[in-house]
Amino acid sequence: MTRIPTMYAHQRALDAMAQRRSALNGDQLQLSTGKRVNDPSDDPLAAAQAERLRSQLARISIENRMIGFARQMLSTADSTLGQVSDALQFAREELVSAGNGGRSSADRALIAQQLSGVRDQLVSLANSRDGAGGYVFGGQGATTAPFDASSGQPVAPAPAPTAQGSHPGEQYTGLDAKYTTSQDGRAIFADAAGNTLFAALDTIVGVLGDANASAADVSAALSTATDALDAGLERVLMARTRAGEQLRAIDAHETALANGDLDARERLSDLVDLDYAAAISNFQNNRTSLEAAMTTYAQIARLSLFDYL
Amino acid sequence: MAGLLGIGQSALMAAYAQLQTTGHNIANANTPGYSRQEAVFATAGGTYTGGGFLGMGVDLVTVQRSYDRFLAGELASSTAASSADSTRAAYLERLQRVLASGDDGIGAAIDDLNAALADVVNRASDPTAREVVVQRADTLAQRIRNADSQMAALGRDADDQIANAAGRVNELLTQFAGLNGRISAVQASGHAPNDLLDERDRVLLQLNEYMKVTALAQDDGTVNLFAAGGEGLLVGTRAAALVVGADPSDPSKQRVSLQNGTATMPMSADSFGGGSIAGWMNFRDQDLAQTRGALAKLAGDIAQTYNDRQKLGVDAAGAAGKDMFAIGSSGVDFRSALDSGSELAAAWPVTAQLGAGNKGALKISSFDLAGATSASAVTITFDTAATYRIVGLPGGTVTGSYVSGATIAQDGWSLTLRGTPVVGDEVEIVPNASPGTDGRNARAMITESAPLTDSFATMVGEIGARTQSAQASRTASAGLLSNAQAAQAEVSGVNLDEEAARLMQYQQMYQAAAKVIQAAQSMFDSLLAATAR
Numbered sequence: 001m002t003r004i005p006t007m008y009a010h011q012r013a014l015d016a017m018a019q020r021r022s023a024l025n026g027d028q029l030q031l032s033t034g035k036r037v038n039d040p041s042d043d044p045l046a047a048a049q050a051e052r053l054r055s056q057l058a059r060i061s062i063e064n065r066m067i068g069f070a071r072q073m074l075s076t077a078d079s080t081l082g083q084v085s086d087a088l089q090f091a092r093e094e095l096v097s098a099g100n101g102g103r104s105s106a107d108r109a110l111i112a113q114q115l116s117g118v119r120d121q122l123v124s125l126a127n128s129r130d131g132a133g134g135y136v137f138g139g140q141g142a143t144t145a146p147f148d149a150s151s152g153q154p155v156a157p158a159p160a161p162t163a164q165g166s167h168p169g170e171q172y173t174g175l176d177a178k179y180t181t182s183q184d185g186r187a188i189f190a191d192a193a194g195n196t197l198f199a200a201l202d203t204i205v206g207v208l209g210d211a212n213a214s215a216a217d218v219s220a221a222l223s224t225a226t227d228a229l230d231a232g233l234e235r236v237l238m239a240r241t242r243a244g245e246q247l248r249a250i251d252a253h254e255t256a257l258a259n260g261d262l263d264a265r266e267r268l269s270d271l272v273d274l275d276y277a278a279a280i281s282n283f284q285n286n287r288t289s290l291e292a293a294m295t296t297y298a299q300i301a302r303l304s305l306f307d308y309l
Numbered sequence: 310m311a312g313l314l315g316i317g318q319s320a321l322m323a324a325y326a327q328l329q330t331t332g333h334n335i336a337n338a339n340t341p342g343y344s345r346q347e348a349v350f351a352t353a354g355g356t357y358t359g360g361g362f363l364g365m366g367v368d369l370v371t372v373q374r375s376y377d378r379f380l381a382g383e384l385a386s387s388t389a390a391s392s393a394d395s396t397r398a399a400y401l402e403r404l405q406r407v408l409a410s411g412d413d414g415i416g417a418a419i420d421d422l423n424a425a426l427a428d429v430v431n432r433a434s435d436p437t438a439r440e441v442v443v444q445r446a447d448t449l450a451q452r453i454r455n456a457d458s459q460m461a462a463l464g465r466d467a468d469d470q471i472a473n474a475a476g477r478v479n480e481l482l483t484q485f486a487g488l489n490g491r492i493s494a495v496q497a498s499g500h501a502p503n504d505l506l507d508e509r510d511r512v513l514l515q516l517n518e519y520m521k522v523t524a525l526a527q528d529d530g531t532v533n534l535f536a537a538g539g540e541g542l543l544v545g546t547r548a549a550a551l552v553v554g555a556d557p558s559d560p561s562k563q564r565v566s567l568q569n570g571t572a573t574m575p576m577s578a579d580s581f582g583g584g585s586i587a588g589w590m591n592f593r594d595q596d597l598a599q600t601r602g603a604l605a606k607l608a609g610d611i612a613q614t615y616n617d618r619q620k621l622g623v624d625a626a627g628a629a630g631k632d633m634f635a636i637g638s639s640g641v642d643f644r645s646a647l648d649s650g651s652e653l654a655a656a657w658p659v660t661a662q663l664g665a666g667n668k669g670a671l672k673i674s675s676f677d678l679a680g681a682t683s684a685s686a687v688t689i690t691f692d693t694a695a696t697y698r699i700v701g702l703p704g705g706t707v708t709g710s711y712v713s714g715a716t717i718a719q720d721g722w723s724l725t726l727r728g729t730p731v732v733g734d735e736v737e738i739v740p741n742a743s744p745g746t747d748g749r750n751a752r753a754m755i756t757e758s759a760p761l762t763d764s765f766a767t768m769v770g771e772i773g774a775r776t777q778s779a780q781a782s783r784t785a786s787a788g789l790l791s792n793a794q795a796a797q798a799e800v801s802g803v804n805l806d807e808e809a810a811r812l813m814q815y816q817q818m819y820q821a822a823a824k825v826i827q828a829a830q831s832m833f834d835s836l837l838a839a840t841a842r
Binding site for chain 1: 338339345401402405406408410411412414416417419420421423424427428430431432434435748749752755756759762763765766767769770771772773774776777780791794795798799800801802803804805806807809810812813
């Protein structure tokens with residue numbers, strides 16, 4: 001038969017209760033933080049994995065920030081190019097109307113005036129700001145407007161070309177994939193030989209405004225200008241297509257990132273977040289045990305042979 | 310009648326002695342280290358008469374304590390083991406909190422720095438974005454410094470504790486030596502000085518809380534003490550002492566040595582074998598040293614990753630990038646070296662472009678800077694559609710055959726071209742004309758720093774696993790200690806119910822013995838009355 005020494009019996013009962021209480025404290029900490037893993041030692045594997053997932057989420061947010069910026073830039077470029085395209089269409093219609101045989105020199109002067117307005121509008125569109133301190137068509141390194149407002153010539157020194165691709169003057173962002181954040185205005189508003197649309201308009205405005213110009217001169221100038229505008233429209237369309245393609249790619253990329261984000265969050269939650277049902281059940285178990293230990297201890301401790309002597 | 314009186318008296322004395330012992334047990338029921346005592350009786354023998362041997366009563370042989378040498382030894386060694394394990398686990402729990410994970414951690418600081426770099430990639434000309442990078446680099450450096458200085462503080466704390474414990478061990482050894490002397494002095498009486506022995510065992514148990522001590526009993530009643538490594542701690546009444554001083558091989562650390570007379574020998578965690586001193590030493594020399602080493606390595610990797618990229622790039626003014634982080638000579642004196650945002654080498658010194666007069670469908674697929682470049686202006690000219698010639702390289706002209714999609718790597722940069730060139734087409738590598746607006750190198754910093762957060766996560770996992778295993782050891786050795794305590798208490802502990810029963814039992818014996826004396830007296834009275842004439 002085992003002898004149970006009195007002091008030891010008390011000590012052991014107290015130790016057992018202290019253990020239960022510490023378990024209850026642990027449950028309470030989990031319930032109050034909502035986390036299963038509060039210290040790395042609670043589950044080292046999960047803690048390391050959670051840290052990796054946190055970093056992965058941070059990277060996804062960096063990527064999102066980058067492509068968000070690209071989207072903003074590309075949308076601005078797209079809508080500006082839309083306006084450029086409208087202006088060029090309008091100018092082209094004016095040119096057709098100027099070529100009408102019945103036009104008097106006064107009529108042509110009026111058209112010249114309108115074309116001159118289109119030319120100013122195009123220069124201001126080409127020099128659009130991107131809302132982030134730069135220029136939509138500035139290309140890389142642009143801190144000043146890409147075109148001179150009065151002459152319509154590219155501002156010297158020409159923006160330096162960057163890496164990537166065949167379109168010098170473009171800037172890129174993104175980690176997994178790269179997106180353009182700037183368009184090179186020279187590739188849109190000027191042809192390969194460097195003749196700008198503004199110059200073409202200036203020329204035709206000059207000819208149409210000249211009351212002494214011969215019909216043949218006018219006709220030849222109109223034809224040259226129409227060709228220039230058509231080529232310009234084509235370049236604008238190309239640029240818009242490129243921007244649109246990239247915007248579509250960004251949409252797909254964003255969806256993928258959102259999925260990755262959701263996935264990482266779910267895994268993170270599985271790793272460190274608390275299963276409340278299990279935690280509450282644990283808490284109840286430990287509480288019942290502590291109560292039982294207290295009740296029985298109080299009853300047993302009260303028993304003593306001395307009471308009967 | 311004298312015999313009966315004597316027997317009654319011996320029984321009375323015996324019952325009284327046992328009652329005294331029971332009283333002593335009850336009085337010390339809650340004294341730590343007390344061993345239950347009991348009076349040992351034997352018959353006083355008999356005297357021969359013609360009718361046989363007549364008993365002479367009872368003798369008190371001695372008072373002995375309920376004590377098991379082996380159980381006491383087991384209790385001592387499990388105390389040492391449990392004390393070492395719980396000390397180490399408690400300090401590891403503090404250490405793992407120094408390496409906070411989550412948003413306050415070093416990993417998050419790296420990610421924050423990268424987020425700021427991403428803004429520079431988006432708009433390299435924005436001075437605010439560059440300034441944020443400087444701030445974030447500073448925050449990262451600060452977090453690493455904080456973690457390291459907190460670890461250093463934990464090490465100093467452990468050193469202080471070791472020094473205190475060594476002082477306490479010396480006091481206990483002196484006490485033990487004193488008790489040895491007192492015990493051997495009374496040993497000659499032939500009876501065990503139970504309470505002194507308990508006291509000495511209690512001191513031995515306290516010693517084991519600090520270090521593992523092996524006891525070897527001698528014939529003269531003294532006990533000699535040895536450390537786990539066999540070093541003699543105490544012989545008879547002569548005690549050695551622990552001395553704490555700076556470690557000659559590493560003055561930043563404290564070393565404990567054992568001084569025995571004029572001989573001094575250094576003590577390792579192994580020679581302590583257990584106890585809290587071994588726990589602190591193992592924590593300091595293993596866990597803390599390795600974790601600090603891992604942090605220093607991570608800091609070195611961080612510095613190298615960003616500094617290497619800085620060196621490849623050029624800053625906003627076009628000057629070669631300086632280091633982003635500096636590591637001091639002592640430990641992890643990790644500092645941010647960027648003074649202003651314009652010093653961030655976000656740009657590459659060179660860039661690639663197609664020749665202005667190209668006729669073919671040649672396109673630049675990608676351009677990358679992987680190593681140091683001389684930033685020389687270079688022209689790649691296609692002499693045929695399948696061969697090219699690179700002019701302007703520091704090493705002279707290079708020729709190669711062209712395959713669409715293959716990479717041309719020279720002078721630190723690598724270039725991938727696609728499409729078919731026409732003879733005379735050119736690709737130019739030119740110095741970057743506007744480094745203040747280029748964020749390509751910043752982007753490379755972000756992509757190349759990915760392994761850093763991963764190593765931090767590994768560190769968190771490692772310290773977690775270390776702590777978890779220390780906690781498991783603590784639980785296991787605490788269980789063993791509890792078992793040893795239970796086994797010893799079962800033998801030596803006082804049960805008050807038992808003592809209550811003894812009290813009754815020997816009270817009755819006392820009363821009976823008194824009756825024997827009363828009977829002897831009344832017999833004597835009867836005899837007197839019968840003979841009184």
